[in-house]
Amino acid sequence: MSLNKNKIALFFAGLFLLPLSGQELPRQVSDSFPTQDLEEVVISATRTYRQLSSLPLPVTLIPKAQIERTGVTRLNEIMAEQTGIVMTPDATIGGGEGVQIQGVASDYVLILIDGVPAVGRSSGNLDLSRFALGNVAQIEVVKGPSSSLFGSEALGGVINIITEEPDLERIRGSISHRAATFNNQNTSVNLGRKYGKTGVSFFADRLSTDGYDLAPADQQQTVNPFYNYTLGGRVRSEIGKTLDLLVSTRYFAQEFDVDPGTSEETDFNSLLRATHHVGERSEWQYELYYTRYTTTEETVDPIDETQRLDNDFDQRLLRPEIRFTYDFKGPFQLIAGAGYAFERLDRSLFDGQVSFNSQYLFSQLDFRPVPRLNLIAGARFDHHSVYASQLSPKFSARYDITDHLALKASVGSGFKAPDFRQLFLDFTNASGGGYSVLGKEAEVRGIQRLEDRGELASLAVARSELGIPLQAERSVGYNAGFRYRKGILTGEVNLFRNDFRNLIDTRILASKTNGQNVFGYLNRDRVYTQGAEVDLQLRPWPGLRLNAGYQYLLAFDKDKRDAVEQGRVFARDPGTLEAVRLEEGDYFGLENRSRHTLNFRAFGEVPRWDAFANLRVTYRSRFGLADLNGNDLLDITDGSFVRGYALVNLALGKTFLKRYQWQVGANNLLDFRGTNPLAAQDTEVFLNPGIQLFTRLSIQL
Template identity: 65%
Template sequence: MSLNKDLILLFLSFAGLVTFSQETQGLKDSMRTQDLDEVIVTATRTVRQLSSVPLPVTLISKKQIDRTGVTRLNEILNEQTGIVMTPDATIGGGEGVQIQGIASDYVLILIDGVPVVGRSSGNLDLSRFAVGNIKQIEVVKGPSSSLFGSEALGGVINIITEKPSSENITGQFGHRAATFNNQNSNVSVSQRRDKFGYSFFADRLSTDGYDLADGDNGQTVNPFFNYTFNGRLFFDATEKLKIFASGRYFSQEFDVMPSTSEERDANVHLRIDHNPSSKTNWQYELYYTSYITDEKILDPVNNDLLLANDFNQQLFRPEIRYNHSYSENNTMTLGGGYNFETLDRSLFAEQVTFDSQYLFVQYDFKPLENLNIIAGARFDNHSEYNSQLSPKLSARYNFNESFALKVSVGSGFKAPDFRQLYLDFTNAAGGGYSVFGKEVEAAGIQRLLDTDEIANVVVEQSTLGARLNAESSIGYNFGFSYKKGKISSDINLFRNDFDNLIDTQILAAKTNGQNVFGYINRESVYTQGVELDIKYRLLENLDFGAGYQLLYAFDKDKEEALEAGTVFGRNPETLETIRLARSDYFGLENRSRHTINFKMFYEIPKWDANANLRVVYRSRFGLTDRNGNDLLDILDNSFVAGYALVNFAFGKTFYKNYQLQFGANNLLDFKGQNPLAAQDEEVLVNPGTQFFTRLNIKF
């Protein structure tokens, strides 16, 4: 049966369930009272209603997370418009989050407003973040660096954890079992009494992993287990002074015997809120975090040590913020801080240390009743590169209560980090792919050639080790929002221009089917497109949602070469060399032209149950240049065909506190095929359908 027929059958089946259950409870014509507008804090670092923010923002609520049955951050992000989990390192070997076509290096990940570190393998592994104690996830798209720094050129993802609210001890225990012996247990406890509150969360995940390459030694994802512990304290010393303290610890081990692979992630966060008056607020913050990995690769025959890969990154950051409201619609924000960071890695010649100081300012005001303007800038003084000023300006104009215009523009700067310069990483747990920094890639490729681990080098070897330059960017967003009655919609046009963009590229293919990756400057690159989000309440208890992104991502220098007629390619069928036209240029690697998501959420009050169906479609994308002309064109044979992932979940509550849920991810059993697999070896893209069931008990 074709993919289209499968999708149609699923939609009809879901609609049948809706119709049947609606008849059993009797549909009322009156609409349900609208929920209060969601509140967010990330876009402006002040409490704002989502509908009033002049920036492109996505808010993922706890209710949405619970109903889908997902357990990790990457799973829920992949279902949002304009956000794609991409195999930046290798298919099956690690994923990065891409926003508006901008790679994960430029997306800042926060937990309760403070940054997460640990990009040891090229991406920040979002699967290490459990979602069991999350209140909501806020995603700000585009350059918001005026408050968060140059790491946020592509956007900010802020994980907001829950706060205790009940005077009684409340909590929940849950266990989820899924395909591949995936076992996830978590428990949470919280209480709020008078001036004191606390919460505790613990999560354990384990799996047998899976293998996408039958001819490869080991598994694509090896068996592993991890633990997450998070404790938080809240104390209202006075009506004007509030104290918040939290600690988080994550530990993960992979079963790659006789080799070892471990990682640990820990942070401590202290924040003091002082409100000397109703118009003035001071926030004092201390934050420390560390990310440590210990990986030893041993020869499976004689247990000889082949590679020791230790990684220890630490960040200490004090920060002060000041907010003053001159009136209800005029707020000034000032802040400053200091970053001290160290990185000690066994594959580096010595420990790397750098520090920076920064100041930021923002003015949020309404010069007219229907016009909101936010102007801001951030100044960074870094020990490793020149000082940089990053300004931002955004505005929102409300034509009426339902229709509004949103505009924003911002610029930023990012120097090559030490990972991009000095990383020498081979991930035994992920199937053996390698990533080399620019300063060590030539030696790394030569080392693999000497040990006969390279099947072929796909770049000109004379280019290995060429200088990696710093980057600068400017981003634009222009959109409209509409909300009235049963329907709400947002449309956003975006463009991001980069000079000297640092991106990943494939340097070589290994004999085991994996790849060797490095970094490259794209002299002048842009991503542009359109995002569309629509939500519609068809029936009293039935909500539809759909999102679409059209994306174009190109290298301007390559476009000019094509226009000049100096780029050639070889037809894989006729082996004829032909001059390529501009229309033959597909664009930057790992970017899909079209991504679509569709969601149906249905409440069945009579049964105290709910059901949902979610579809994520990604059109085809290319992984690398395969015909030697240094760009991804339609003649390259490195394209992954477009595919749809269909996810389903059904949940029912028994006796108020017992919730049973079951479902399936990738319901159509998509597996696909990796075009970079070695000859006569099949390497899949996805492990297929994954069934799950979960029991949750509240107390």
């Protein structure tokens, strides 16, 4: 149900009634980064500026220098090298990739650009290769439930891309071109200048490739030729002593060569933010954000030129938000805010246009009761037009035992609203045998339509179960560990557990007369992920930095684990082909999760030669893609496992005449390819295209 206009007015007016002191207090927050300790300042974890080393939460910071030295140009490439973060191939739906944090799937990881959300997910995955890195100042990753500040989709974590801001009264920036295997050509221009109290920046990026084909027996390439470009700009101006204005925009367009047919994609973001400094310690921020993501996909049969698929997708989000920050006298800081989100989706696979609207309030108190103890308590309330209201609290603590050793812990609740697909999808795959998928809101109408046409053979569920509303998925996440920092060594250990309930899963609703099924959605699963992360950084001498990270992960469905422990699950022995009862150790866990992941990074500089080199290694132990033996869980007898593998990336670079930098390198230096165990024998698809060589020339302005 939607709120009426009076309720909307009262909702926003309520925020302005927060207590506000009229005295002049020191100003703390602005849109620009503080100049001191730039690389250790983060804003995503608390929505206020904090030193990375002082946070009570598990946070990963990737600075611009690290991005540039690796030679990578897209967000998915740099994320794959971080501890506890895995880019997961989804071979069951055609090779898409998702980002996994602490074993939590990409559906539950929120992607932000300068603090505002990106939209446009395909089967839950948001394609991180859409985001170019040429104008990125740093990337911040908050692990664990973050719905207390960011709402739905943040119950597994947040990735925030922070773009650069000009700080000099002269043109500054870079121009670069990168050429790589598969005729991959990437040109990037990033320029900025400050005119008095106004900073202006411009960014342009173009990427094209011939793609590659890992399955010659198939008619289509594994990755079709494509080109895309990104245009961005921002203007930030200080008006007097009390007002800052920020206007930023980004436009991304991509086109694939899928002859006969078309595939186009666009992504537009626009942000207007005004910051009013009421006093030296307090400020208001007024934000208006709009984003639109579209795809147009049409597949034509190459033989008779008939249309096989027409998939248009048009998602829009308009979100005004107000935030208030206040530093009390003493060790207290308060941030509070409210917002209203209007979301609409037009999709050819839906029966008409669908829309959501939601309102939310959030508040967080950051305080130090004693000098060595930092406590952060916050909560967010979301009211949605479709699903029930949600309250998401979070509490974090950090205690400095010594100047070098600190303990930290956090517990928080998160949620994810049912998405448009799970609610409104009404799809029949004519080219795939005629199966159908119905979102919860389309179940009753879709089943009735099949009955009227004489296409329904039998119902697999009671008719009274059709259309029962989906509940929001919820989780409670725990993180605890310690951080040690002294001299050349920095180490961090983090133990985590994420408990989920009401996870939305698919089920069979009915059988059709053609032998195919009708699928729907329901709240069913209770799952958990738990494990440990270790991060070490060593600087044995100036110019050399060594990093190593390891994650141990367990991820299980509680109901399926209980069924195995109770001896109620069987599988066919691969050797004898006899049915055997599974034991507890035979249940491997959730799909696409590896027990062990490791990474090692070595960054070295030779100032005398103006040269640098880096070696990055990532390892992922074996994982399973799907249940193939029909017992509804992934066990050791399933034939869908991908063997463990390591990827080795190398980059070398040298600076000439102070402004020109040349890089050469190789990603996947060991030429790992792998196989997809779900592919048919005559269309074997590798998981990786093999070694990719690159060279890059950049000019610093």
